[in-house]
Amino acid sequence: MQFETLGFFGILFGVVARFWPVWIGLGTVFILSTRYRKVLGLYGHLFETKVGIAGLAICLFWLFTAIFADVIAPFGPLxxxxxxxxxxxxxxxxxxxxxxxxxxxxxxxxVFSRMVFGSQIVLAIAPAATLFALMVGTTLGLPAGYYGGRIDSVLSFLANLVLAFPVILLFYLLVTPGIRETSIPQWLAGFFFVFPMIFLSTLFYTRFSGRPGLLAVLIGVTFLVGGWLYAGLVFNADPLGIVSLRPNELNIFVAVVFASSPGVFRIVRGLTMDIKTRDYVAAAQTRGENPWYIMLWEVLPNARGPLIVDACLRIGYTTILLGTLGYFGLGLAPESPDWGTAIKESSRLLRAYIHPALPPALALMSFVLGLNLLADALREQSLKD
Incomplete structure (x- = not known):
């Protein structure tokens, strides 16, 4: 049976036209960002280099694609x-x-619709898991670097123990079907997902301990929202039915946090050991400030540059790992449109039909490239600061 087909330029025009919400979003962000660049701090400095603009444009392209996937994709992913x-x-x-x-x-x-919807999965898991890993690594790395001694020895030993395992092997062990049937992922999730609440509660307490009314509100909101997310993510018991993770998604999420946290810990620990010798930290100690206040409000803000750069790179690494797991059949469900699974499904008939494998592979490559360019621009700016 013969079907009508578009030529090369027809396909090109069709793809460009389908992404119209993305072009509007990119144009709006770039116009506003350029206009108010001087007051946007580190973000505004990205527009001073071509590398920063290119990296930001690619990352925002996929972000808006994930947001407007229902409008862009002409068909459903399944x-x-x-x-x-x-x-x-x-x-x-x-x-x-x-x-x-x-x-x-x-x-x-x-294939086009599945590539578009696949961006939602990648941009939901990779940045969120990296954020959790940053909070876990920061919460443990600050006291290790600041106090040193036995605390540093114990925490560093545990971090090095995890880092001793090859990353792919560690992921394989954590997402293999046999582990999915146990309660290990749920226990690990329950442990890791407590850290954001600990981090934010300590942050607010050290800053607003002299204003008990405001402190009570902030702590209350932290535990209310945190408890809601905790119930939905760990126990799949969100009373509103908004937040939930399927078992395979929870395994991948936990695996990313578990494998990434030690790396963040070592970076934060090293930065803390360096920054704690600075004069402004000595001045805070002379004023009698609480050690956690010094760590969170004196040390951490001055370590933000390397941490932001590492976060961008780590999201890229996580995206590659998600694709690798999907390719080996250890990622999400077989019908999932995520890029790794799509590449795996397409590779079965690669010699006869190459076109289903190229779009998800190029999408994954471009997103990681954008993150690397963004990290390079941020690294240059952090060196200037």
Whole structure:
């Protein structure tokens, strides 16, 4: 059966047209950011270099793609049209008249739509897991570097013990089907997900201990929101039904936090050991400030540059790991549109049909490239500061 197909320029125009919400979002952000660049601090300095602009543009492109995926994608990520199995790029679906811009896969699903929806999964897991790893590593790295001694020895030994395992092997052990059936991921999640509440509570207490009314409100909001997220993420018991993680998603999330936290710990520990010798820290100690106040409000702000750079790079590493796990069948569910799983599904018929594998592979590569460019620009600016 013959289907009408678009030519190269028709496909190109169709892809550009489908991303219209992204172009509007990018234009709005760049116009406002350029106008108020001088008051935006470190973010504003990104617009002073071509590398920073390019990295930011790529990252924002995928962010807006994830936000407006329902508008951009012409088909659902699981929608199957049997007539278009392994369809060539640009093949038009006869009933709706909408094209399979990047063709169809072996299960007759639109490759373009699955790539778009895959961005939602990547941008939901990688940054959030990296943020949790930053909080865990920072909460443990600050006292290790500041106090030293036995605290430093114990925490450093535990961090080095985790770092001694190859990352891929560690991920394999944590997301293998046998582990999924146990309560180990849930126990690890319960342990790690407490750290954000500890971190924020300590942050507010050290800053607003002299204002008990405001402190009570901030602590109350922290535990209210934190408890809600904790119940949804760890026990899948969100009373509002908004926050939840499926078992395989929880395993991956926990694996990322577990594998990334020791690296963050070592960076924070090293920065703290250096910064605590500065004059402004000695001045705070002379004033009689609480050690945790010094760590959170004197040391940590002056370590933000390297930590921001590391966070960008770590999100990229996490994205690659998610893709690797998906390729080996250890990631999300087989029907998931995440880029790693999509590459794995497409690789089965790679010699006969190469077009289903290219879009998710290029999407993954471009997002990681954008994060690396962004990290390079931030590193240059942090050196200037």
């Amino acid at each position: 929608e199957q049209i049997p007539l278009l199995k392994n369809a060539a790029p640009g093949t038009i679906e006869p009933e709706t008249g909408l094209p399979f811009l990047f063709g169809g896969d072996r299960l007759a699903r639109d």
